[in-house]
Amino acid sequence: MALDRFDRFRDLLIHAPALGFWLDVSRIRFDEGFFERMAPRIQDALRRMADLEAGAVANPDEQRRVGHYWLRAPALAPTPEIRGDIERTLARVLAFASDIHAAHLRPERAARFRRLLVVGIGGSALGPQLAAAALGSPADRMVPHFFDNTDPDGFDRVLDAIGDDLGATLAVIISKSGGTKETRNGMLALEAAYRRLGLTLGAHAVAVTGEDSALDRYATENGFLARFPMWDWVGGRTSELSAVGLLPAALQGLDIQALLAGAADMDDLTRTAEPLENPAALLALAWYSATGGAGRKDMVILPYKDRLELFSRYLQQLVMESLGKQHDLDGREVWQGIAVYGNKGSTDQHAYVQQLRDGVDNFFATFIEVLRDHAPGRRHDEVEPGVTAGDYLSGFLQGTRSALTDRGRESITVTIEAMGPRALGMLIALYERAVGLYAWLVNINAYHQPGVEAGKKAAQEVISLQGQVLAALSRHPGRAMTVQEVAAAAGADDPEPVFWILRRLAANPERGVVREVPPGGSIFDATYRITG
């Protein structure tokens, strides 16, 4: 049994020595004849990927090219203009970062920029956050901070952490569309914070955005230090190796050339036509086998490395925004997707791994192993005679993998030699391509996200309704009104959203809405009035 298992491990293992990379899918139960059956489909997916890389329109409903692979191999770009754009932008990113580091570009009052505050969300934040956490060190040129929401308390926390250094903080505002409300709100909160110090946003800010977007215009009108492009052929969730990720990383002082080189190396490896030698194809096939090609199991990401803690969050967007689709490419209703979650091992061992082993079998795990314990030259202190903390980390990984296998729970293991920019570039490129190939295996468009619009539209309606609610209360200053009365006065058919709006406004006394619950009454007997 153990020998059979080792044979299977040896047969399925992909090892790319030049990259310091291994992929093990031997703990996925591919059924009899799986690879033969899937051969035409994976070959078709690989062909479509080659067409995409050659510049075909791969996002049919938005009629867009999908070009994130060109970012690390500009010579592959389908036109000289695109190649030139990529090369010029990379040169500008490096030059801008170097000007900031050398204090050739300075803040309004401080001697130099010491911190950077990235304002963005989704694909315009997750990659930069991942790179900052995975690669940062005390030797960084600038300390990174992030606004990735429209949570005022979140803004306060970050601004409090920056403290007196705000005047030495460079704001990097990132939005492909340039119209995302969370990002706009973060930028405006930051602008107000600079203003309180008598400073202007523009003198401390740089934008990464699509040409002529609302953010692009705002940056021009407000004299931002620089503007970097975000092209329509790069999707938000695959934008880490465009200016979106490269600019913050370069400012932080990370080696962005190594990041790009790692991705380019992985791209080379994953263009291989033989699926059993192509890690992205094998990963996509493993996902297909584990989930029945129908998202029947969740992808649990367990990186045994603190620096990769955000990788599962990054993959959550990459995988779920790409694969979570109602319709396939032929318009059939398919409700596709694979749910992704995870934090890090061995920490998760003490949280949800109990369920993974003993509970519902609705997942497959992906272990991410980093062979080198820490940077060269660091001490390998013993925790027991002859045993280090790193030995335990490795032991826990193998132990959990075996414990899952013993219970028939499937797993994949991705192994890299050492953590660093090159390895991160490889991991990003690996998953980008695996997601694209998987999408074609199940015949969906990985490159659009029609579903996210519904929530944005509904949020805008709530904001309008709030305006009507406040106007209705203001027309009757001091008068106490029930939710139903407010709803009627606001012209709202449904009192429930009005209830939600009033409940929140009343919890924020500065907003001037007072709630009174009559003695013995319930929250639904409450009245609301406006003060001041």
Ligand SMILES: O=P(O)(O)OC[C@H]1O[C@](O)(CO)[C@@H](O)[C@@H]1O
């Ligand atoms: O970069 P933008 O345009 O601000 O978008 C941020 C994120 O919002 C989304 O469009 C989803 O709402 C993501 O696809 C994207 O990464």
